[in-house]
Amino acid sequence: MTRERKSNIVLLCGLCIVLLFFIIFAPSYGWKLRQFFSASNAISSDDQNIAAENDTLKAELAQVQTLQSELPTSTSGDIRAMVYSRYPFNFKNELTVNVGSDQGVATGSAVLFQGMLVGQVQSVWHDSALVQTIFDNDFKMPVRIGAKGYDGLLQGSLCPVIGSITKGSLVSPGDIVYAAGLGFPYGLPIGEVDATSTSADSLFEQASLRFPYDVNSIQTVVIQRQ
Amino acid sequence: MRPAIALLILILASGIQFWLAGGGIFFNLVLTALIVFAFFFDFWEMALFVLFGVLVVNWQPAMSMEIFLFAFIPLLIFALHGAFRSQRWVTVPIAITCGLFVFYIVIAPHFFLNDPVAFLEDLFGSLIAGELIFWVMYRITKR
Numbered sequence: 001m002t003r004e005r006k007s008n009i010v011l012l013c014g015l016c017i018v019l020l021f022f023i024i025f026a027p028s029y030g031w032k033l034r035q036f037f038s039a040s041n042a043i044s045s046d047d048q049n050i051a052a053e054n055d056t057l058k059a060e061l062a063q064v065q066t067l068q069s070e071l072p073t074s075t076s077g078d079i080r081a082m083v084y085s086r087y088p089f090n091f092k093n094e095l096t097v098n099v100g101s102d103q104g105v106a107t108g109s110a111v112l113f114q115g116m117l118v119g120q121v122q123s124v125w126h127d128s129a130l131v132q133t134i135f136d137n138d139f140k141m142p143v144r145i146g147a148k149g150y151d152g153l154l155q156g157s158l159c160p161v162i163g164s165i166t167k168g169s170l171v172s173p174g175d176i177v178y179a180a181g182l183g184f185p186y187g188l189p190i191g192e193v194d195a196t197s198t199s200a201d202s203l204f205e206q207a208s209l210r211f212p213y214d215v216n217s218i219q220t221v222v223i224q225r226q
Numbered sequence: 227m228r229p230a231i232a233l234l235i236l237i238l239a240s241g242i243q244f245w246l247a248g249g250g251i252f253f254n255l256v257l258t259a260l261i262v263f264a265f266f267f268d269f270w271e272m273a274l275f276v277l278f279g280v281l282v283v284n285w286q287p288a289m290s291m292e293i294f295l296f297a298f299i300p301l302l303i304f305a306l307h308g309a310f311r312s313q314r315w316v317t318v319p320i321a322i323t324c325g326l327f328v329f330y331i332v333i334a335p336h337f338f339l340n341d342p343v344a345f346l347e348d349l350f351g352s353l354i355a356g357e358l359i360f361w362v363m364y365r366i367t368k369r
Contacts (some may be wrong), residue, residue: 006265008259009270012270012273012274013270015274016270016273016277017276019278019281020277021280023277023284024281025232027281027284027287028287029281030280030281030282030283031285031286033240033281033282034240034244034282034283085285085286086247086285087249087285087287088243089252089254089292089333090243090252090284090337090344090348091292091330091333091334091337092334094285094286096285096287097284111252112278122285123288125287125288128286128287130286137336137337147234158250202255216247216248216249217248218249
């Protein structure tokens with residue numbers, strides 16, 4: 001082996017050690033590199049702000065009209081977080097945020113974007129946390145729809161769908177969908193009904209959703225304290 | 227010169243992969259680039275490229291099966307490529323196809339079975355990118 005080859009190998013070993021150090025002890029540098037590569041994800045436009053605010057108000061109205069007296073008291077205090085990185089493949093839909101147990105984040109906490117439920121904390125480290133979004137294929141939660149509070153089951157996917165809606169329910173496009181699952185504050189808005197249809201087995205109705213935001217453009221979230 | 231160009235290709239592949247992912251289009255370009263590099267570089271150069279790929283692709287401060295396979299598949303192909311060095315124009319696309327197939331089957335078999343079209347779309351984009359990367363590396367190596 002020539003001297004030049006030996007020195008090249010030593011250099012390569014050194015660089016590998018440096019990269020290993022960053023991977024294990026400072027992964028945030030890799031995330032910053034990815035953010036640099038990613039498309040510029042503008043904070044939502046005025047239209048998105050207004051639409052999200054509209055959905056939040058609709059959800060509050062649905063609560064007042066039907067079940068306000070049964071609402072549990074919510075805990076105070078939110079933790080604001082930046083989205084560090086996203087799951088890089090197309091099997092899941094997860095976000096990594098820059099707050100963790102040191103800031104009071106706990107597994108199972110609801111994660112909001114502009115007042116709307118966008119996911120749930122799945123794993124927590126000291127200064128970061130992993131959030132499973134409602135666009136993840138494994139995400140499921142009970143929801144209610146509209147002022148009459150029709151029950152349904154939100155199934156996560158790139159285009160989330162609400163299934164198991166009782167046939168004959170008067171669910172219409174534009175109806176607000178809000179959280180009704182264990183572990184989530186009741187009444188958190190999720191989205192609006194886009195269209196309704198009958199399930200493949202004709203036993204239930206189902207509804208597709210529309211959202212006033214693009215999950216790929218989310219840069220900041222709010223994590224509710226448990 | 228070759229490692230520098232390869233690193234540039236890796237950075238470009240990362241950029242394009244994450245830029246497309248922002249628009250909802252998923253191609254495993256970084257993994258594809260690493261698989262192609264397995265046919266052109268030595269072990270330590272491959273280790274460097276794989277570690278750089280892991281640094282950029284890893285989305286959480288912990289090990290996962292996805293990252294383990296992401297690093298393992300190119301290194302496995304590196305270990306096996308010696309038997310097919312003379313037929314790289316054929317074996318590189320086969321290696322990319324097998325690598326992606328194993329990646330999908332091990333990480334998300336339900337996803338693969340329920341939505342094979344997503345795998346085929348990923349494979350199509352990755353094969354095109356892989357052939358392009360191979361052509362560049364081949365031309366550089368020939369000089």
